[in-house]
Amino acid sequence: MSAVLAERSVRPQGGTTPSIAVVLLGTGVVGGALLKLLNTSAAGSLRLVGVANSRWQQTDSVRLSQRNLREHLNQHGDPRDNASLLAALDASGSAVKVIIDASASAALAAHHPEWLARGYHVVTANKALAGGDLVGWRALQAALAHGAHYGDSATVGAGLPVLSTLRRLRVCGDALLTLEGVFSGSLSWLFNQYDGSRPFSALLREARQLGYTEPDPRSDLSGEDVARKLLIIGRHAGFSISSEEVVVESLVPEALRGIGSEAFLARLEELDAPLAVRHTEAASRGNVLRFLARLNQRGHARVGLVEVAATHPAARLYGTDNQFALSTTRYNTQPLVIQGPGAGPEVTAQALLGDVLALKA
Ligand SMILES: NC(=O)c1ccc[n+]([C@@H]2O[C@H](COP(=O)([O-])OP(=O)(O)OC[C@H]3O[C@@H](n4cnc5c(N)ncnc54)[C@H](OP(=O)(O)O)[C@@H]3O)[C@@H](O)[C@H]2O)c1
Incomplete structure (x- = not known):
């Protein structure tokens, strides 16, 4: 089989319910590499339903499928609002709803326990919660008792199999x-x-x-x-x-x-x-x-x-x-x-994708 992954669009496919719906927070070095990966066949039936940087976000399916999504975000995005990103996940109808955090924002990481407790899976490259104060770590452990998963492979060694x-x-x-x-x-x-x-x-x-x-x-x-x-x-x-x-x-x-x-x-x-x-x-x-x-x-x-x-x-x-x-x-x-x-956008983005795809199993 060819090692070259076929290009595909992350455009919603005829209104079918995706097996995994994702929102991506952060479109910098790692988030940008992940967006490229999401446009390959490796992403399977995963569907992107929202993208955000620190100031702007996008949940419109046509705009999400545009090539220069990162640039378009700044020109055509809506102001940041986590609630409408979560609403986009809910509206997807998917049973597996994932929030990917590719930022370094401590404020964003502080929401991870709340999202997990509400049933959203969180996949993160952001170390601020698990590597922050002990109160945050304990809140994370308590939230995991609700059953949602925390994909953290990218937080250490850029996806080297350390935590696993x-x-x-x-x-x-x-x-x-x-x-x-x-x-x-x-x-x-x-x-x-x-x-x-x-x-x-x-x-x-x-x-x-x-x-x-x-x-x-x-x-x-x-x-x-x-x-x-x-x-x-x-x-x-x-x-x-x-x-x-x-x-x-x-x-x-x-x-x-x-x-x-x-x-x-x-x-x-x-x-x-x-x-x-x-x-x-x-x-x-x-x-x-x-x-x-x-x-x-x-x-x-x-x-x-x-x-x-x-x-x-x-x-x-x-x-x-x-x-x-x-x-x-x-x-x-x-x-x-x-x-x-233990660094690099491609391997880190791959670690994020791997954690998301593991949720399907
Ligand atoms: N680079 C690597 O090789 C590597 C390896 C392993 C782990 N990591 C980790 O991966 C994370 C991202 O790294 P990076 O190199 O991609 O950083 P980066 O290029 O600085 O990108 C960070 C992104 O996060 C966005 N952001 C900040 N606050 C946000 C918020 N409240 N809501 C939504 N988006 C927000 C930024 O928005 P703006 O564009 O508006 O500023 C930017 O798009 C970091 O936690 C880093 O430690 C990186």
Whole structure:
């Protein structure tokens, strides 16, 4: 069979009831890639009944089937209103109604428990709820008791099978003992490249140009995104960790934290000296620097720059690879290691689609 997926339209098919109706929130890098996937045969009988960005939304079936949906949204969309998106799901007649959150909005994530409790399935790349404060995590667990599903594969490792593996292990009575790894594609790339031959700021500029970092790279360098992923995995493993309990080492110097984005980008060279010192010290011992997330058996969680031996698994990563090393009661002599590209719009969008299609089964 051809690996090329046939193009199809997400246009409603003659008023038939779709087996899965979806609303997509967020049409940025990931949401845009998902819209492309929805136009392939992989999307099956899934039907898009609403799309929204932060300001505009669309539920008109003809406009939803237009090619430049993202651009049209800004020109012809209606003002944002979650209630009419939910009404579009209800009007679809489908038994499986799904809200896909491809934003990073904490305000939107705060609605996930309410939507689940009302019977809508939620599939998300947004980490703000499960990786936010413990109150939100607990509200999520309570809402899941109502029976709707929460597709969260895209929140960690851009769809690498980390959370699904952890769930399988736990169902079999296994338990996570320790967790260690590189959870950020951008920080992985930066430290895989950083060998002292080029200043860190030059690598950071290149990573930004390649689209590996957020527009403001402090979102990556602060370690907060890695901390959210550590919280999500740790909580899935049964550790009740609050955000405040994760020790986070930011790579952004104090003086560069409160300034505007443009000012920060103009002062990237200020990152160089402190990192060069740490690199030189590590290299003198034959070691390398890696930005690691760690959770130990007592639930102590830390995110930050660590010196590791050249033989350490994290020292042998490539590109934007993520790595998750799970030691469990049954994987205790050698950890179970999951590794691969942990960022990128196509794989993340695929993780979202995979979670949606799993609802059909
Ligand atoms: N990029 C990756 O490789 C990757 C990998 C794994 C996970 N993720 C996660 O995926 C999510 C999206 O990432 P991205 O790179 O696509 O971000 P992005 O390009 O900044 O897109 C975010 C989108 O969310 C929209 N949005 C914000 N608030 C909203 C609201 N209240 N209602 C509806 N839409 C809203 C934005 O609207 P406007 O267009 O109006 O601003 C934008 O379209 C994030 O949580 C990110 O952490 C990304």
